[in-house]
Amino acid sequence: MSSAYTNAMSQLDKAAAVMKLDPNMHETLRYPNRVVHVNIPVTMDDGSVKVFQGFRSQFNNALGVYKGGIRYHWNVSEDEVKALSFWMMVKCAAVNIPMGGGKGGVIVNPKELSEGEIERLSRGYVQGVWRNIGSDKDVPAPDVYTTPQIMGWMRDEYEKLVGHEDPGVITGKSIENGGSEARSYSTAQGGVYCTIELAKKLGLQPEETTVAVQGFGNAGSHMAKILSGLGYKIVAVTDSKGGAMNREGLDVAAVEAHKAETRSVSGAPGTEAISNDEILHLDVDILVPAALENVITAENAAGVQAKAVVELANGPTTPEADEILKEKGIVVVPDVLANAGGVTVSYFEWDQNVKGEHWSEEDVLTKLEKIMVSAFTEIWETKEQHSIDMRTAAFVKAIERVSEAMK
Secondary structure, eight states: OOOHHHHHHHHHHHHHHHHTOOHHHHHHTTSOSEEEEEEEEEEOTTSOEEEEEEEEEEEEOSSSSEEEEEEEETTOOHHHHHHHHHHHHHHHHHTTOSOOEEEEEEEOOGGGSOHHHHHHHHHHHHHHHGGGOBTTTEEEEEOTTOOHHHHHHHHHHHHHHHTSOOGGGOOSOOGGGTOOTTGGGHHHHHHHHHHHHHHHHHTOOGGGOEEEEEOOSHHHHHHHHHHHHTTOEEEEEEETTEEEEOTTOOOHHHHHHHHHHHSSSTTOTTOEEOOHHHHTTOOOSEEEEOSOSSOBOTTTGGGOOOSEEEOOSSSOBOHHHHHHHHHTTOEEEOHHHHTTHHHHHHHHHHHHHHHTOOOOHHHHHHHHHHHHHHHHHHHHHHHHHHTOOHHHHHHHHHHHHHHHHHO
């Protein structure tokens, strides 16, 4: 399996070739500005000390302060956070918000830790990186297995260390702790705005459009719910334990209730079982991978039957799979556009914090829609202009902005 960073660099190379990027600029953009490594000793509940390894990659801040989540996962690696920080740079630039690319992570299985241990780990991480973050430098946010509660502990620890309030140091906070309205479902909402624009381009009417969602976590479940409310037909959803399908369309609220009760969508009333592999090959109009990276690969891409793929997860399609989907004429709305609603509302949160404002949910959604629709339109036009896929078009737009700023 090629590494995430190798994948990211092959995407950069592809865009650089299309836009005839200056070779010196191309070389500079292959490396992050810095990667901070921290070792975090945590006193466990039984009194023993365990040391966890953490990272913060700061890729590029030509357009604004570094921005990007912190994930707690057993597979976190330096390679992964470097790739994710590169994609964050591209994502912010693709939707034209004034922020750069950063990403952090700790190698840990949070399911094995108590709440107290997670709090001590979170504060320990900030003790390691606090000199490198701040609302004027680098603004972290939640990611895989991190929550608004964890962001609250991190903000608190940071403010203790610097000795003053800085609500904009971290986004994805709870509303009462300075968070933004709509942040909890903003990734999905951004994906919905992209799906609506895509349906227009493909001449699809919502009530005739079938959708399958792989990954029924925060982003995937919200996306299924919002699209269903707009009349789209959600025919299948899966989570890590299994899946539920109904060709006539699922009752998304009922599936969600079933998951709340049993911790899986599998076995929801009135549905048949479907696996995470099978959902990728369903004959639907739109496939939404909303779970993990590298799920559409060279091995299974030929079996994808959807007209379009809307990537709500980060990096769900490998570069080899991209080529296969392109040959099959399947439109891929790439992660750096489709899931940029999350970072856009994070930017709004930071903006509100820095200005001491709090916007209404309606204001947030109005601003988000404007940014997402405008980015979708620009990237679609770039795709048509160069006869390239949407991912490469998004990278071309982003790299244009970053390299201009760097000059």
